[in-house]
Amino acid sequence: MNLAEGVQIVSFGILAAAVLISALGVVLLKNVVYSAFLLGGSFISMAGLYFLLNADFVAAAQVLVYVGAINVLILFAIMLVNKQEEYAVVKGAGVRQVATGLVCLGLFALLGTMVVSTPWAISSATPAGDSSIVTIGIHFFTDFLLPFELVSVLLLIALVGAIVLARREFVPENLSASGEDEALMLPERQREMVSSRDDN
Amino acid sequence: MNPGIDLQGTFIESLQGFGLPAGAAKAIWMPLPMLIVLVGSTVAVLIAVWMERKVSAAAQQRIGPEYIGPLGILAPLADGLKLVFKEDIIPAKADKWLFTFGPMIVVIPVFLSFLIVPFGENLLISDVGMGVFLWIALSSVVPIGLLMSGYASNNKYSLLGGLRATAQSLAYEIPLALAVMAIAMMSNSLSTVDIVQHQSGYGLLGWNVWRQPFGFVIFFIAALAECERTPFDLPEAEEELVAGYQTEYSGMKFALFYLGSYVNLTLSALLVSILYLGGWEAPIPVGLISSTFNISDTTPWLQVITGAIGILMTLLKTYALVFFIVLIRWTIPRVRIDQLLNLGWKFLLPVALANLLATAGLKLTFPAFFGG
Numbered sequence: 001m002n003l004a005e006g007v008q009i010v011s012f013g014i015l016a017a018a019v020l021i022s023a024l025g026v027v028l029l030k031n032v033v034y035s036a037f038l039l040g041g042s043f044i045s046m047a048g049l050y051f052l053l054n055a056d057f058v059a060a061a062q063v064l065v066y067v068g069a070i071n072v073l074i075l076f077a078i079m080l081v082n083k084q085e086e087y088a089v090v091k092g093a094g095v096r097q098v099a100t101g102l103v104c105l106g107l108f109a110l111l112g113t114m115v116v117s118t119p120w121a122i123s124s125a126t127p128a129g130d131s132s133i134v135t136i137g138i139h140f141f142t143d144f145l146l147p148f149e150l151v152s153v154l155l156l157i158a159l160v161g162a163i164v165l166a167r168r169e170f171v172p173e174n175l176s177a178s179g180e181d182e183a184l185m186l187p188e189r190q191r192e193m194v195s196s197r198d199d200n
Numbered sequence: 201m202n203p204g205i206d207l208q209g210t211f212i213e214s215l216q217g218f219g220l221p222a223g224a225a226k227a228i229w230m231p232l233p234m235l236i237v238l239v240g241s242t243v244a245v246l247i248a249v250w251m252e253r254k255v256s257a258a259a260q261q262r263i264g265p266e267y268i269g270p271l272g273i274l275a276p277l278a279d280g281l282k283l284v285f286k287e288d289i290i291p292a293k294a295d296k297w298l299f300t301f302g303p304m305i306v307v308i309p310v311f312l313s314f315l316i317v318p319f320g321e322n323l324l325i326s327d328v329g330m331g332v333f334l335w336i337a338l339s340s341v342v343p344i345g346l347l348m349s350g351y352a353s354n355n356k357y358s359l360l361g362g363l364r365a366t367a368q369s370l371a372y373e374i375p376l377a378l379a380v381m382a383i384a385m386m387s388n389s390l391s392t393v394d395i396v397q398h399q400s401g402y403g404l405l406g407w408n409v410w411r412q413p414f415g416f417v418i419f420f421i422a423a424l425a426e427c428e429r430t431p432f433d434l435p436e437a438e439e440e441l442v443a444g445y446q447t448e449y450s451g452m453k454f455a456l457f458y459l460g461s462y463v464n465l466t467l468s469a470l471l472v473s474i475l476y477l478g479g480w481e482a483p484i485p486v487g488l489i490s491s492t493f494n495i496s497d498t499t500p501w502l503q504v505i506t507g508a509i510g511i512l513m514t515l516l517k518t519y520a521l522v523f524f525i526v527l528i529r530w531t532i533p534r535v536r537i538d539q540l541l542n543l544g545w546k547f548l549l550p551v552a553l554a555n556l557l558a559t560a561g562l563k564l565t566f567p568a569f570f571g572g
Contacts, residue, residue, distance in 0.1 A: 037348060057329075063341065075347050
């Protein structure tokens with residue numbers, strides 16, 4: 001075993017442990033904020049695993065998209081809402097948790113046996129490494145052109161949908177007695193009458 | 201293309217000459233460039249801080265630091281020492297763990313990005329194929345640290361500062377990436393070394409800034425916003441938010457933020473000079489001068505001189521940009537948060553997209569000038 005292999009094995013161990021621990025933390029911790037931060041840690045460790053597999057474009061894209069965009073948005077949403085809520089204890093929580101655990105274990109066992117029993121066709125070609133972007137680009141514009149374009153249309157639809165949801169136009173329906181549009185009025189406490197006269 | 205000075209090969213060979221096995225020699229070599237870059241970037245920060253103090257003093261017709269070392273050059277060092285010896289306070293109601301991790305997450309990606317900064321054809325830690333893309337990906341991690349420290353401080357100003365920082369970097373990341381994309385399209389590569397080599401050969405005239413004037417302006421504005429420099433320093437706008445996400449920090453943790461912001465500043469200036477100002481290329485190419493005097497490219501002393509000029513040129517361009525950025529800070533007022541977001545989303549983003557489209561069109565029409 002030479003130096004490179006040793007480094008690879010050790011970093012694989014560290015990354016795998018980080019993925020598992022942070023993923024468990026996401027699920028098990030009570031505080032939503034911790035879960036969100038640990039989700040970022042899990043994504044970054046996944047990116048490290050991609051680096052180990054010589055897929056550096058996928059790794060960088062993973063960091064950019066999942067950590068830099070999705071996780072930041074999740075955190076942003078949590079912090080803008082910033083609701084400190086004490087969750088009421090649900091009746092029969094123990095039974096529910098055991099049932100959930102069983103279902104999860106079953107799913108894990110199912111996926112595990114699938115991974116072990118499938119005869120994977122492992123390619124013996126040397127990994128593309130630094131030229132992986134070129135290979136990916138060629139595939140995007142030749143044999144994967146249709147899925148690529150369809151995904152871009154899907155993203156456009158999502159973009160337009162988000163704008164439509166965010167920019168809801170208030171249609172003036174119910175006008176108050178003074179003729180103001182109630183939908184546009186902020187709910188405010190009635191202010192005390194203050195004399196507007198200038199006493200000087 | 202000559203191989204240039206191969207420091208790694210020479211170092212490993214000389215260690216093997218002492219009877220070390222190849223693996224051990226390589227293991228000794230590996231931390232060296234990282235250490236040099238770490239120390240070098242910290243020194244670069246000290247210079248940037250000194251420049252900030254001196255230039256701000258000049259802008260306000262003061263003298264600035266004078267007695268600490270010649271021309272006050274040791275003032276930033278004194279700053280750093282003061283911060284090291286200050287008491288490290290964690291507020292009682294703060295979230296201890298997140299409060300500690302926040303500054304680290306801000307600083308680590310910035311230092312990691314130095315991985316791709318070249319000071320010469322062979323003078324960089326690693327010529328990663330991802331290059332600039334890696335930098336964009338890494339710099340997108342920073343807002344998480346800012347949000348973390350803003351949340352953990354348990355302070356309204358901190359939280360607002362963290363949220364503002366995140367909104368800002370989300371808004372400006374996209375025009376930044378689109379400007380880089382136009383450069384990558386022209387250079388046919390994301391690697392920083394290839395990008396500089398694509399600008400080489402014609403000296404001053406070959407620099408990307410002439411081919412990408414709009415891209416240069418977009419990148420510069422977006423980089424200013426990413427570094428949270430005036431006129432975009434809203435996350436720490438002192439009149440509104442005390443000091444934003446840094447409000448509760450003191451001692452070494454504050455020093456990490458301080459260091460991080462100045463490393464980010466020098467890193468952005470370095471990347472502007474690499475992407476648009478020809479990186480290590482001198483205004484008059486060294487190759488042209490040496491060929492007029494009939495000196496071979498492989499002459500050892502010429503290679504040493506070329507390397508030295510490369511480092512000098514990179515730093516010169518970088519600090520010229522840092523000077524300009526500092527001058528901006530002391531002359532231009534801060535924008536409002538709505539103006540900032542409008543500028544990012546409604547102006548820079550469409551302009552960057554149009555720039556990308558125009559670059560693609562020009563590349564197809566004039567492949568000789570815009571990289572075939």
